[in-house]
Structures are given as C-alpha cells and as structure tokens.
C-alpha cells in the first residue's frame with residue numbers, strides 16, 4: 001500500500017528543485033527591486049523571503065501557490081501522509097504525482113474543485 005520510499009525520495013528531490021527555482025525567481029525579483037529599494041537587502045533572511053513572497057504574490061499568484069503547495073508536500077513527506085488526497089483521503093495516482101509532485105487532491109476531487117462542486 002502507498003508509494004514506495006524510492007518514489008517518494010524522487011518526488012522530494014523534484015519538490016526541492018522546484019522550490020529552488022521559485023526562490024531563484026524571488027532572488028531575481030529582489031535584485032531588481034533592490035536597485036530601487038536598498039532597504040530590502042538589509043532585512044533578515046526570513047523577512048527578506050517574506051518580502052519577496054509578498055512581492056511575488058503581486059507578480060505571480062500561481063508561483064506563490066506552488067511554493068506554498070511544495071512546502072505542504074514536503075511536510076507531508078516528513079509526517080508520512082504524502083500522496084493522499086486531502087479531500088477524499090484516497091491515494092493519488094502516482095502518475096499524477098509524477099506530473100505534479102505537490103498535488104493536494106486526486107484527479108476526481110481536483111475536477112470537482114475546478115467545477116466548483118466542492
């Protein structure tokens with residue numbers, strides 16, 4: 001039952017890589033914004049990221065949502081609930097996870113959510 005450890009490990013790497021890419025995008029944004037606003041660079045790492053997330057949210061809500069979803073997925077890997085649909089509690093198809101490692105819902109629930117049934 002469930003996903004194999006090697007599969008989960010592979011997905012974890014994917015998630016971490018994607019998260020890095022998003023953070024790189026954030027850093028680019030900070031660099032660009034810091035030319036107008038040096039103050040942002042003097043803040044601590046945490047507030048810097050917070051600031052950039054805020055900045056990014058204005059720029060791309062989609063990237064921000066992905067970032068949050070990746071965070072959630074990595075926590076699930078830690079506590080062993082990775083790969084389970086948050087709505088119906090069934091296992092998410094590994095093919096779907098392969099395509100979207102941060103997927104929260106199975107295909108059926110995702111479709112219902114998109115149609116506004118849930």
Ligand SMILES: [Zn+2]
Nearest residue numbers: 085088106109
């Ligand atoms: Zn479901």
